[in-house]
Amino acid sequence: LKGRRILVTAGPTREYLDPVRFLTNASSGQMGYALARAARRAGAVVTLISGPVHLTPPSGVRMVSVVSAMDMLHAVLKQAFLSDIFIGAAAVADWRPAVRLPQKIKKKSIRGRQSVSIKMLQNPDILQEISRRRTRGKPWTVGFALETENLLRNARRKLQDKELDMIVANPHTVIDRPHAEAYFLFPGEQPVRIRPRTKDSMAAEILSAAARRYL
Amino acid sequence: LKGRRILVTAGPTREYLDPVRFLTNASSGQMGYALARAARRAGAVVTLISGPVHLTPPSGVRMVSVVSAMDMLHAVLKQAFLSDIFIGAAAVADWRPAVRLPQKIKKKSIRGRQSVSIKMLQNPDILQEISRRRTRGKPWTVGFALETENLLRNARRKLQDKELDMIVANPHTVIDRPHAEAYFLFPGEQPVRIRPRTKDSMAAEILSAAARRYL
Numbered sequence: 400l401k402g403r404r405i406l407v408t409a410g411p412t413r414e415y416l417d418p419v420r421f422l423t424n425a426s427s428g429q430m431g432y433a434l435a436r437a438a439r440r441a442g443a444v445v446t447l448i449s450g451p452v453h454l455t456p457p458s459g460v461r462m463v464s465v466v467s468a469m470d471m472l473h474a475v476l477k478q479a480f481l482s483d484i485f486i487g488a489a490a491v492a493d494w495r496p497a498v499r500l501p502q503k504i505k506k507k508s509i510r511g512r513q514s515v516s517i518k519m520l521q522n523p524d525i526l527q528e529i530s531r532r533r534t535r536g537k538p539w540t541v542g543f544a545l546e547t548e549n550l551l552r553n554a555r556r557k558l559q560d561k562e563l564d565m566i567v568a569n570p571h572t573v574i575d576r577p578h579a580e581a582y583f584l585f586p587g588e589q590p591v592r593i594r595p596r597t598k599d600s601m602a603a604e605i606l607s608a609a610a611r612r613y614l
Numbered sequence: 615l616k617g618r619r620i621l622v623t624a625g626p627t628r629e630y631l632d633p634v635r636f637l638t639n640a641s642s643g644q645m646g647y648a649l650a651r652a653a654r655r656a657g658a659v660v661t662l663i664s665g666p667v668h669l670t671p672p673s674g675v676r677m678v679s680v681v682s683a684m685d686m687l688h689a690v691l692k693q694a695f696l697s698d699i700f701i702g703a704a705a706v707a708d709w710r711p712a713v714r715l716p717q718k719i720k721k722k723s724i725r726g727r728q729s730v731s732i733k734m735l736q737n738p739d740i741l742q743e744i745s746r747r748r749t750r751g752k753p754w755t756v757g758f759a760l761e762t763e764n765l766l767r768n769a770r771r772k773l774q775d776k777e778l779d780m781i782v783a784n785p786h787t788v789i790d791r792p793h794a795e796a797y798f799l800f801p802g803e804q805p806v807r808i809r810p811r812t813k814d815s816m817a818a819e820i821l822s823a824a825a826r827r828y829l
Contacts, residue, residue, distance in 0.1 A: 418762050418786060419639045420707070422631075425666075451640075453668045492635070497729060503762045503786065514712060516731040547633050547718045571633060571718065 401442035408489035410450035426490035428452030433602035616657035623704035625665035641705035643667030
């Protein structure tokens with residue numbers, strides 16, 4: 400991958416309701432950071448766009464820190480079409496609150512109310528935004544599918560709907576864990592099972608599968 | 615504080631909507647962990663009830679790990695009335711989703727909908743539950759007020775409404791930061807300003823203020 404430009408997203412996003420509360424998920428960012436390190440090691444020019452995580456930025460990698468899904472989309476749009484491969488490993492929130500309050504919501508302002516409703520708007524799908532806007536198949540685009548049921552069927556549908564070149568299907572039990580297990584899916588090919596291994600080893604497998612098909 | 619029983623809560627809580635998504639805040643747990651360490655160092659018998667954080671459990675401290683506000687309430691109820699001092703340093707979520715879905719919400723199930731509403735129920739106030747149920751002023755109860763506006767006025771109201779013995783009022787800029795600054799408020803006393811310092815040093819100040827009044 401020497402000299403190739405690789406863009407990776409990692410971590411969760413945070414969708415703030417007010418200055419302190421937000422909707423998120425437990426993504427640790429480990430997979431995306433492992434991919435960025437492995438790509439750098441393979442000689443690529445790497446940009447890593449990361450949501451809030453507790454990880455050390457990989458050396459030799461250009462880091463862009465973001466908070467929300469909309470921030471991440473804007474950062475990705477700036478880089479994606481200059482990249483050879485785009486790997487969307489971030490666990491981007493599908494929804495954001497319709498309103499972000501400028502001050503912390505106080506209980507007293509809703510005293511006596513036992514319930515409230517929060518209106519949520521759908522976030523754009525970053526991978527789909529990129530795959531649909533690209534020309535001549537650039538960047539080659541890799542997504543992840545984290546599923547709680549019907550892993551392969553749901554992953555295959557995402558591969559098609561989002562017009563991706565590859566999808567890594569994970570059972571949801573891998574979130575916030577050190578190990579990884581996965582199936583790799585490509586358009587028009589049978590799924591390839593990748594046996595449980597460390598996230599570093601999984602990252603190397605993903606990159607070599609991508610490189611074989613892209614280069 | 616030799617031999618005294620001190621119960622501390624720390625960290626955020628997570629309020630799950632489905633197996634992967636949750637509402638939370640950026641509390642690092644540092645203040646609560648610093649309090650537990652300082653109390654242990656002062657010879658107390660310490661229990662630390664903690665939401666999900668990235669911190670090493672203090673040695674010599676009994677740890678109870680919880681996820682949601684309801685989990686934390688139940689863990690606190692088991693310990694609080696056996697404790698001399700209860701310090702509620704956790705940033706407990708005020709609200710939880712009315713429904714927790716057993717499977718990850720799929721975008722396709724809400725295809726075409728640009729917005730959804732999430733019904734949230736009010737969580738119990740853990741400090742207030744303890745202060746109102748206690749007999750003979752045991753445990754002596756310390757709360758925190760993290761405010762984005764009208765710091766002292768809002769903190770004074772919380773001290774009174776929740777019937778606490780002490781409240782530590784922080785501007786919300788301290789969340790997820792290594793340093794702390796605060797006012798200490800007690801019923802019928804003027805606020806005491808504590809100048810900016812490390813969270814370890816702030817923890818020692820809080821404990822000595824509590825010990826002077828409780829013992």
